[in-house]
Amino acid sequence: MDIAVLIKQSLDVQELRVDQDTGKIYVEDAPTKAGDIDLNAAEEAVRLKERLGGKAVALMLSTWGSSGRRQKEAREALTRVLAMGLDEAVLIMGEGAERADTYVVAKALAREIGNRFQLVLAGEGSEDNFSGLLPARLAAELGWPYVAYATSLEVEGDVATVTRSLEDFEEVVKVKLPAVISVTQEINKPRVPKLMEIVKARKKPMDAKNFSSSEEPKVRIRELRVPKVERKRVIIEGDKDEAAEKLIQALKEEGVI
Amino acid sequence: MRILVFSHYPDLAAELVSAGSGLGDVSLLATSDMREAVSGIKGAREILICEGVESGDQETLVELISGLASDFDVILLSGDRRGRELVGQVAHRVGGSSAVDASGLSVSGGNLIVERMTFGGKAIAVEELALPAVVSVQKGKFKPLEEGEPSIREISPPSMERRIQVVERREKPKVGVPLDKADIVVAVGRGFRRKEDLKLAYDLADVLGGVVGATRPVAADLKWMDEEVWIGISGVRISPKLLIVVGASGQQQFAAGIMDSKVVVAINNDPKAPIFEQSDYGVVMDLYEFLPVLTEKLRKLKGV
Ligand SMILES: Cc1cc2nc3c(=O)[nH]c(=O)nc-3n(C[C@H](O)[C@H](O)[C@H](O)COP(=O)(O)OP(=O)(O)OC[C@H]3O[C@@H](n4cnc5c(N)ncnc54)[C@H](O)[C@@H]3O)c2cc1C
Numbered sequence: 001m002d003i004a005v006l007i008k009q010s011l012d013v014q015e016l017r018v019d020q021d022t023g024k025i026y027v028e029d030a031p032t033k034a035g036d037i038d039l040n041a042a043e044e045a046v047r048l049k050e051r052l053g054g055k056a057v058a059l060m061l062s063t064w065g066s067s068g069r070r071q072k073e074a075r076e077a078l079t080r081v082l083a084m085g086l087d088e089a090v091l092i093m094g095e096g097a098e099r100a101d102t103y104v105v106a107k108a109l110a111r112e113i114g115n116r117f118q119l120v121l122a123g124e125g126s127e128d129n130f131s132g133l134l135p136a137r138l139a140a141e142l143g144w145p146y147v148a149y150a151t152s153l154e155v156e157g158d159v160a161t162v163t164r165s166l167e168d169f170e171e172v173v174k175v176k177l178p179a180v181i182s183v184t185q186e187i188n189k190p191r192v193p194k195l196m197e198i199v200k201a202r203k204k205p206m207d208a209k210n211f212s213s214s215e216e217p218k219v220r221i222r223e224l225r226v227p228k229v230e231r232k233r234v235i236i237e238g239d240k241d242e243a244a245e246k247l248i249q250a251l252k253e254e255g256v257i
Numbered sequence: 258m259r260i261l262v263f264s265h266y267p268d269l270a271a272e273l274v275s276a277g278s279g280l281g282d283v284s285l286l287a288t289s290d291m292r293e294a295v296s297g298i299k300g301a302r303e304i305l306i307c308e309g310v311e312s313g314d315q316e317t318l319v320e321l322i323s324g325l326a327s328d329f330d331v332i333l334l335s336g337d338r339r340g341r342e343l344v345g346q347v348a349h350r351v352g353g354s355s356a357v358d359a360s361g362l363s364v365s366g367g368n369l370i371v372e373r374m375t376f377g378g379k380a381i382a383v384e385e386l387a388l389p390a391v392v393s394v395q396k397g398k399f400k401p402l403e404e405g406e407p408s409i410r411e412i413s414p415p416s417m418e419r420r421i422q423v424v425e426r427r428e429k430p431k432v433g434v435p436l437d438k439a440d441i442v443v444a445v446g447r448g449f450r451r452k453e454d455l456k457l458a459y460d461l462a463d464v465l466g467g468v469v470g471a472t473r474p475v476a477a478d479l480k481w482m483d484e485e486v487w488i489g490i491s492g493v494r495i496s497p498k499l500l501i502v503v504g505a506s507g508q509q510q511f512a513a514g515i516m517d518s519k520v521v522v523a524i525n526n527d528p529k530a531p532i533f534e535q536s537d538y539g540v541v542m543d544l545y546e547f548l549p550v551l552t553e554k555l556r557k558l559k560g561v
């Protein structure tokens with residue numbers, strides 16, 4: 001069984017700087033990386049492949065433009081998942097990809113997937129946008145069933161058994177392959193590749209493809225702004241008794257206790 | 258504009274009707290097992306009841322909603338996990354645009370304008386969506402309407418081959434006071450070394466009359482809480498008067514869930530922890546030393 005794993009080049013939101021006063025968001029300065037939950041999807045693909053044989057391939061459509069830095073980051077992100085044990089990577093980038101929304105990206109990825117794979121794995125949401133729209137759209141484009149929020153996954157023949165976590169209950173479902181399945185962070189602990197594995201991963205096939213699409217995006221970002229959160233950021237000093245008393249005093253003055 | 262709304266949760270369905278009524282005429286969809294539950298919802302023009310489909314059957318719901326979509330400009334779904342699971346599938350099936358977790362909706366120039374959080378809560382995006390648009394709406398942003406008796410229309414289920422079969426459902430324990438309704442929350446993170454140690458946080462919450470919430474790893478990975486509920490972008494957003502964050506680093510995905518809190522206190526032994534940036538009052542100390550003292554002093558103060 002061959003598995004495709006969707007790896008998003010996500011903005012590292014922890015590193016993203018925003019200026020509350022000017023409202024500026026320093027998107028260009030922030031680094032990008034493979035999303036954390038994408039690593040869970042990669043780990044699950046490696047485990048399945050080790051048990052069932054076949055290939056596991058990382059697919060990335062980079063929407064951050066083709067500057068040298070963003071290209072390098074995209075390759076680094078893919079090298080990381082190759083070092084975890086994926087066999088190959090496909091990196092799609094180029095003119096027009098910056099404007100692509102989930103509609104356009106799903107179409108482009110579906111063309112790449114065709115009937116080459118029996119299973120597509122993705123994270124339940126990306127690190128920087130957390131919409132979870134892409135795997136759902138991809139399933140619809142391919143005409144495959146979609147199961148989200150997997151916390152465990154078994155495959156036997158052409159049936160996957162998925163335990164998934166919803167707000168009120170856990171659900172066990174059986175789904176006929178081919179299918180698209182998205183995973184949560186709880187499904188596994190992604191292995192951390194050793195230096196040797198990273199060196200070796202640089203020799204694994206990474207197929208660079210040119211983005212081309214005739215579809216027009218359906219979503220346009222009109223504006224990005226910084227939410228106003230005013231915090232006092234007072235650090236309370238002193239030993240534990242003093243600190244506790246000062247804190248209680250402050251909370252009394254705030255009128256919250 | 259014609260708006261179709263659906264949620265598995267009647268209280269969220271009522272919020273969606275309210276959100277949709279700001280845009281146009283609302284039709285509320287329900288499966289027959291939800292007939293009773295939605296009967297009190299006001300403000301929709303009509304309620305469409307589909308016989309023979311069970312609300313837990315996501316695959317058929319995708320088919321059903323996509324099939325109805327040609328009569329509508331906007332489809333609103335709720336922001337819970339099953340709601341979000343539907344958004345992308347339905348949007349793609351109808352060749353439409355999509356967005357999740359909208360906190361604001363309006364119409365301009367033939368497009369739907371959606372406001373939503375992005376970049377893990379560091380930014381608000383204003384997006385223009387071409388019609389038809391399929392959007393999930395953030396919980397708690399729209400107040401259920403009090404007037405408008407809808408008519409009822411029965412519709413027939415789609416016929417289709419199903420590829421997903423639900424074989425088992427295990428209920429999760431129910432939350433006492435929901436985190437998003439609590440006035441005082443003590444939020445615990447991985448700074449606690451053992452499950453038993455959470456007693457320190459429960460004691461503090463008890464004296465204050467508050468509830469205990471957790472970061473995602475504590476609730477979902479370590480499963481240290483009785484119920485699997487966490488605070489953050491992939492869990493619940495809270496808006497208490499007082500939030501005390503103990504032993505949590507304040508990573509952006511957690512921080513996004515606490516922005517609407519009135520006063521935030523952080524207790525963490527790492528002075529560089531990002532949570533201090535998100536707090537009004539910070540105490541840089543070992544929680545094991547500080548919490549018992551704080552709880553004891555509060556107990557004396559409150560005389561409990
Ligand atoms: C797409 C995505 C969505 C996510 N959604 C969520 C979400 O909704 N909610 C969520 O919580 N997380 C979410 N996460 C995970 C998030 O990024 C963080 O990993 C998580 O919030 C960290 O939890 P924590 O603070 O408990 O643990 P850690 O980051 O490990 O922090 C533990 C903290 O405890 C402090 N500490 C340790 N010992 C002590 C002591 N003795 N006394 C005092 N302090 C101590 C440490 O200094 C540290 O700051 C998401 C991640 C991704 C990628």
